[in-house]
Amino acid sequence: xxxxxxxxxxxxxxxxxxxxxxxxxxxxxxxxxxxxxxxxxxxxxxxxxxxxxxxxxxxxxxxxxxxxxxxxxxxxxxxxxxxxxxxxxxxxxxxxxxxxxxxxxxxxxxxxxxxxxxxxxxxxxxxxxxxxxxxxxxxxxxxxxxxxxxxxxxxxxxxxxxxxxxxxxxxxxxxxxxxxxxxxxxxxxxxxxxxxxxxxxxxxxxxxxxxxxxxxxxxxxxxxxxxxxxxxxxxxxxxxxxxxxxxxxxxxxxxxxxxxxxxxxxxxxxxxxxxxxxxxxxxxxxxxxxxxxxxxxxxxxxxxxxxxxxxxxxxxxxx
Amino acid sequence: xxxxxxxxxxxxxxxxxxxxxxxxxxxxxxxxxxxxxxxxxxxxxxxxxxxxxxxxxxxxxxxxxxxxxxxxxxxxxxxxxxxxxxxxxxxxxxxxxxxxxxxxxxxxxxxxxxxxxxxxxxxxxxxxxxxxxxxxxxxxxxxxxxxxxxxxxxxxxxxxxxxxxxxxxxxxxxxxxxxxxxxxxxxxxxxxxxxxxxxxxxxxxxxxxxxxxxxxxxxxxxxxxxxxxxxxxxxxxxxxxxxxxxxxxxxxxxxx
Numbered sequence: 113x114x115x116x117x118x119x120x121x122x123x124x125x126x127x128x129x130x131x132x133x134x135x136x137x138x139x140x141x142x143x144x145x146x147x148x149x150x151x152x153x154x155x156x157x158x159x160x161x162x163x164x165x166x167x168x169x170x171x172x173x174x175x176x177x178x179x180x181x182x183x184x185x186x187x188x189x190x191x192x193x194x195x196x197x198x199x200x201x202x203x204x205x206x207x208x209x210x211x212x213x214x215x216x217x218x219x220x221x222x223x224x225x226x227x228x229x230x231x232x233x234x235x236x237x238x239x240x241x242x243x244x245x246x247x248x249x250x251x252x253x254x255x256x257x258x259x260x261x262x263x264x265x266x267x268x269x270x271x272x273x274x275x276x277x278x279x280x281x282x283x284x285x286x287x288x289x290x291x292x293x294x295x296x297x298x299x300x301x302x303x304x305x306x307x308x309x310x311x312x313x314x315x316x317x318x319x320x321x322x323x324x325x326x327x328x329x330x331x332x333x334x335x336x337x338x339x340x341x342x343x344x345x346x347x348x349x350x351x352x353x354x355x356x357x358x359x360x361x362x363x364x365x366x367x368x369x370x371x372x373x374x375x376x377x378x379x380x381x382x383x384x385x386x387x388x389x390x391x392x393x394x395x396x397x398x399x400x401x402x403x404x405x406x407x408x409x410x411x412x413x414x415x416x417x418x419x420x421x422x423x424x425x426x427x428x429x430x431x
Numbered sequence: 432x433x434x435x436x437x438x439x440x441x442x443x444x445x446x447x448x449x450x451x452x453x454x455x456x457x458x459x460x461x462x463x464x465x466x467x468x469x470x471x472x473x474x475x476x477x478x479x480x481x482x483x484x485x486x487x488x489x490x491x492x493x494x495x496x497x498x499x500x501x502x503x504x505x506x507x508x509x510x511x512x513x514x515x516x517x518x519x520x521x522x523x524x525x526x527x528x529x530x531x532x533x534x535x536x537x538x539x540x541x542x543x544x545x546x547x548x549x550x551x552x553x554x555x556x557x558x559x560x561x562x563x564x565x566x567x568x569x570x571x572x573x574x575x576x577x578x579x580x581x582x583x584x585x586x587x588x589x590x591x592x593x594x595x596x597x598x599x600x601x602x603x604x605x606x607x608x609x610x611x612x613x614x615x616x617x618x619x620x621x622x623x624x625x626x627x628x629x630x631x632x633x634x635x636x637x638x639x640x641x642x643x644x645x646x647x648x649x650x651x652x653x654x655x656x657x658x659x660x661x662x663x664x665x666x667x668x669x670x671x672x673x674x675x676x677x678x679x680x681x682x683x684x685x686x687x
Contacts, residue, residue, distance in 0.1 A: 169534065191536060195432075199534035204527035209453040214446055221442045222434045222537045265535070 120147045122182055122269055122300050123168060129176035130163050137163045139324035141177075145269075150291070150301040152315035152332075154308070154407075156415055160324040161304045162202065165271050168302070169199050182268060195223060198267035198299075200258045202274045208247035212238055215246065216260055223265035236260050236290055252283030259290055263299070270294060273304040288314055308408040318407065322415040332407045338414070343404050345376045345386055347397035357393050361385045373399075434536035443537070444545040451515070451549050461515055461553040465507035466560040469500060473569025480570065484630055489657045497572045498628060500565055501652035504584060505623040505645050507557040511550040512591035513616045514609075517598035519546060521608030524687065533686040540681070543599070547592055554588060575658030583655055583662065586669035587648030591619075593676025594644060600683040622646035629653070641665060644672045 123145035130138040138160040145151045155161045166172040168179055170186030170193055179186055184193055206215050216233060220226035233239045236256045241249065249257065255275060262270050272291070276284040284307075291314055295301055305311055311318050312332045320328040320335060328335045342365070353374060355367045363382040368375040376386055383402055390397055433439060451457050473479045473496040483498030484490035490498065520543070523529045532542060565571030574580045594615065602608035620626070622640040629637055629650055640646030641664060651665035 171533065194534065194536045195434075201527075201530060201534060204531035204534075206531065207450050207523065207526075207528055209450050210446065214449070218442055218446050219535060221439050222535045224433045226433075261531070 121145060122147045123302065124180045125164075125168060125177065126179075127177040128164060128167060128174055128179060130160075130167060130172065131175055136324050138167070138174075141319075141321060141324070141326055143319045143326065143329065145300060145302060147268075147300055148295070148298055149316045150295055150303060150314050152303045152305055152311040152318040153321060154305060154311055154318050154411065155321035156306060159321045159415070161306075161321055162273055164321065165273060165302060165304055169197060169271055170194075171199075195265065196268050198262035198265055198270040200262040200270070200272045200275065202277075204258070205254075206246040206257070208245065210246050211243050212246070212249070212253075212257055213242040215257065216264055219261045220264045225266055226264050227266050229264065232260050232264055235293060237286070250283075252279050252286060255279060255283070255287055256290060259287075259294070263294060267299065269300045269302065271302045271304070275303065275305065276307065276310060284310070308406065308411055312407050320411065320414055327414045328410065336405050336407045336410045338410055342377055342379055343382055343402060345378075345383060345397075345400065345402050346370065346373050347400040348373050349390075350396035350398060351394070353390075353393070353395050357389055358386060361389060432536065435538060435541075439537070440541055440545060443541055444548050447542075447545045448549045448552065451519070451553070457515055457553075461507075461511050461550070462557050462560070464510065465503050465557045466564045468506070469496070469503045469561050469571070470564045470568050472496065472499060473565065473571070483628075487630065489659055490630060493572055493657055494570065496565070496569050497656065498653065500561070500571050501580075501649050501656060502624045502628065503561055504558055504652060505587060505649040506620060506625055507554060507561060508584075508587050508591050508648065509616055509619050509623070509645055511554045511557075512588065512595040513598070513612045513619065515553070516546055516550045516592065517595045517602060517608045517612050518605055520599035521602035522605040524602070524685070525604035525606075527687075529686045539684060539686065543596070543684070546599075547596075550592075551588065558584070574656040576655045579655030579661065580652050581655075583648060583651035583666065583669075586666055586673065587645065587652070590644035590648065590669040590672035590676070593673045593680065596680035597676055597683070600680040601685060619643060619645035623649035642668055644669055 121144040123143070125141060125143050128138055128141040141160070141164050143151070153161045153164060163172065167174045168181060168186060170190040173187055181193055182196055186193055212233065213229065216229040220229050230239070233242055236259060238253065238256055238260065241253055246254070246257070259272065259275070262272065275291070276287050279287065288310065291301060291303070303311070303314060315332060317330060318332055318335055319326055328338050355374070358364050358367045358376055361378070363380045363385045364376055364378040366377040376382070378386070476495070479496035480494050482491045483493045483495050529539070529542070533539065562571070566573070595612070598608050598611050602611060622643040623645040624632070629640060629646070632640070641650060647665035647668040651662040651669070654660070654662040654665070
């Protein structure tokens with residue numbers, strides 16, 4: 113699938129490929145990320161998301177394809193890129209006895225033009241935890257510290273991998289606020305996630321990866337629409353309803369009897385059209401529910417499995 | 432580049448030092464155990480004030496506790512080089528601390544250098560405490576050739592930190608580093624004469640000991656203490672271990 117052109121791309125990946133022995137971790141991934149965007153890389157566990165971003169970050173060598181980050185090749189110019197790209201990784205930690213402030217101040221001095229550690233801690237709501245040791249932090253606080261360390265070098269791009277995995281809903285929403293605040297600084301963000309709600313909430317564009325390949329990309333709404341822009345209205349009519357009244361509407365594709373309920377499927381302005389037709393017929397729709405296909409529907413349809421399902425290692429899609 | 436500046440190395444070293452001091456077990460074993468061992472043995476053991484050897488004219492010139500001092504110094508080296516240093520690095524690897532650092536501009540060598548500096552600092556502290564307490568409390572005699580002792584001590588540290596670096600380079604977790612490190616630790620201590628001083632060991636053990644880094648170190652420091660001939664073979668053995676192990680560890684080092 114050709115990657116859509118984006119103004120001023122800061123990351124350009126073409127036909128990226130990585131194999132481990134006979135297992136294909138990444139078969140063929142192409143994507144671009146424009147400056148200032150939040151782009152989500154979505155996929156079930158083992159789909160090749162993390163391997164992809166690790167190659168973008170220069171932590172792994174690719175077997176094929178090209179990667180350009182800020183005009184540089186991560187494999188050749190790794191040192192220069194580490195100065196300009198901040199990473200928050202899975203399965204990484206800090207020494208148990210280091211305090212929040214010590215960690216941020218230490219990481220700050222690895223960079224040529226770091227942010228002020230105190231400002232950063234204040235922005236991330238960690239200032240009152242500055243003296244706390246890493247081991248004593250909650251999951252959400254550890255994640256915020258991890259984001260702080262990814263940002264302390266004032267990077268142009270931040271790559272955040274499974275940012276909110278393992279966090280409770282409140283901590284997850286707090287973390288989303290932090291990511292939006294980071295974007296307002298002008299930082300381009302690549303977000304790896306398997307939470308569709310997170311992607312819909314945060315991402316300008318998403319890239320859906322399955323078995324090492326890009327299966328869909330676009331805005332969350334565009335990707336959701338790829339599995340059908342259908343909407344479903346379900347309601348209980350106040351008086352018996354002649355289905356013909358609705359079937360004649362151009363935007364309605366099906367009217368189904370669902371026990372006491374009526375289910376209407378359609379596209380476009382189907383919701384307004386049905387409401388007007390019901391009003392004309394003197395019918396009140398009780399208990400009305402409208403369902404629009406979501407990113408999660410697209411995910412399930414395109415990858416053939418629910419996003420939360422733990423998948424074993426990617427099956428070789430080509431050997 | 433900020434990442435390669437001396438200021439950054441200083442900062443990393445200070446942080447590593449603070450972290451080490453926050454672990455009471457570190458402070459005890461690295462800093463306090465060697466001087467306490469020498470002092471307690473000197474106070475408790477009747478052989479401490481008797482001649483180190485009845486038969487050897489040179490060894491007969493020092494008392495027992497002075498003869499045991501090079502062994503304690505060798506133990507101090509082994510404690511930091513085979514236990515604390517590789518275990519800390521392996522813990523960092525197992526927990527993902529190294530992986531996290533590998534995403535920053537900091538070159539991996541800087542963390543290793545900082546860790547070695549911190550452990551060398553602990554070693555120097557332990558050695559000075561051992562000597563001061565030994566001389567003041569249990570009548571340890573001054574070495575006949577202090578420069579030979581110093582050279583032997585430096586080479587012992589170089590060879591043993593090389594051995595520790597080999598563990599630090601690859602051990603996947605703290606448990607693995609402790610297993611390998613402790614095995615090498617007790618074997619090294621045996622050849623250094625912690626349980627049975629070298630001069631009273633069977634010839635074959637003495638011949639093996641001189642090829643081990645800590646055995647050679649212990650023997651070379653003793654030679655310097657009593658003013659024997661320059662222990663050329665021992666010094667070369669230790670230099671050889673260091674020259675082979677340090678670059679080998681650097682080549683084998685893994686972030687994860």
